[in-house]
Amino acid sequence: MRGLRAIALLSLTVACSGGRAWVRDAPGQTDSTQGSHWLVDDRQSQEPRRARFGAPSAPSEEEDRLSEDSSVDAQGSRPLIAIGATAGRRAPEDAELLGVFRNTYYDFPAERDFSGAATFLMNASCKPIAEVPRPFFEALCVQGSGTLRSGSTVSFAKRDCACAEVCPRTGQKLCFDVLDPASFPWGRGALGKPITPLRSVAVDSSVIPLGTVLYIPEFHGVARDPEGTPHDGCFVAEDRGMKVVGAHIDVFTGDPNITSHLNQLIPSNRGVHVYRRARSCD
Known part of the structure; x- marks a missing residue:
């Protein structure tokens, strides 16, 4: 088949996501209660690693089967994103797909x-x-x-x-x-800089270098708070976590209530498409 293999539509059913090794046996439990973020000491790393991204890993047999039934755009090279408020949004033509990543959330206890x-x-x-x-x-x-x-x-x-x-x-x-809460109202990330709710994400920096701007289309247009403010889908890799390993994105929400709200729209561990170099995030 010419062009890149189409990526499977992201399913909202446990049946389609259950085959991934990183999906929990009890998907109703979110990582805000399971403690996925666990800390590592990153204070010595002051600059983003200048690593190059490799090609996305080859699809598993499960992903290969799913891709045969996927809907793609007219060029046959981009998936349609189908989740929550972003149903039908096309993947960005100008960005580089890094893969489908496990998604979790962490917040800021008071x-x-x-x-x-x-x-x-x-x-x-x-x-x-x-x-x-x-x-x-x-x-x-x-x-x-x-x-x-x-x-x-x-x-x-x-x-x-x-x-x-x-x-x-x-x-x-x-x-x-x-x-100082004026300088660090939401705490400090792995680069020693302030982190920002619904903008900062924790990553495995051997996969995504710290400082990388990311686009996650599943979040684009989703209400970022209970008041309905839409998210633009743009994030920055600014933190790390001991349990954030490999293809895993941990989104900083800043508030347990926002974590709960987002878990209703984009549940933890369902998987999201992660891109870099999207013009919409420049």
């Missing part, structure tokens, strides 16, 4: 939303930052950044921190930094 037994957050010098509810500490271990009752932003600073308590969901001992 201490005020938690209660329970107390524990201390420690900084990288092993000095206490604040005494906080243990459930907030556990959420912070997974999400990486959050806000204290005082209004200060706290963000991951160091792992293997001898003075810190073990995070039960990750097995790590993490210390944190206190950041």
Whole structure:
């Protein structure tokens, strides 16, 4: 068949996505509760890796079968995206497809939303930052950044921190930094820069270099908040996570309510098409 093999339509049914190795056995559980983002220490990486992208990996037998039944455009080279509010949107002609990536979400916990037994957050010098509810500490271990009752932003600073308590969901001992909320209202990403809700994504930087601008058509036109503001589908790779490996995109939502909202429109682990060099994101 001439041209590139057509990519399978992204299905909204569990039956079509169930064959992927990364789909959960219990798809109703989102990674905001499962803790997919788990942190790695990326503070030493200050510049995007200047890697070149290879060609998308060869389709699996399952993807090969699906592609035979896929609808494509008149040129026979671009898939129609069919999910939620973006049904029927054509893939961008000017962009480079990197592949179909697992999609998950992470957010920004607030201490005020938690209660329970107390524990201390420690900084990288092993000095206490604040005494906080243990459930907030556990959420912070997974999400990486959050806000204290005082209004200060706290963000991951160091792992293997001898003075810190073990995070039960990750097995790590993490210390944190206190950041100026005016400069880092939503925390700090892997490049040491502020991250932005619904714009920043965590990636495996051996697959997508940090700093890469990405276009995900499944998000284009989808309401980015309960008020219905449409998303343009553009994101920037600005963060990493221990569990973000390979073809995996972890979208920063900034708010558990937005995570829940987006999970109704584009559920975690269903898969999204990821492009770079889309003119619409310049």
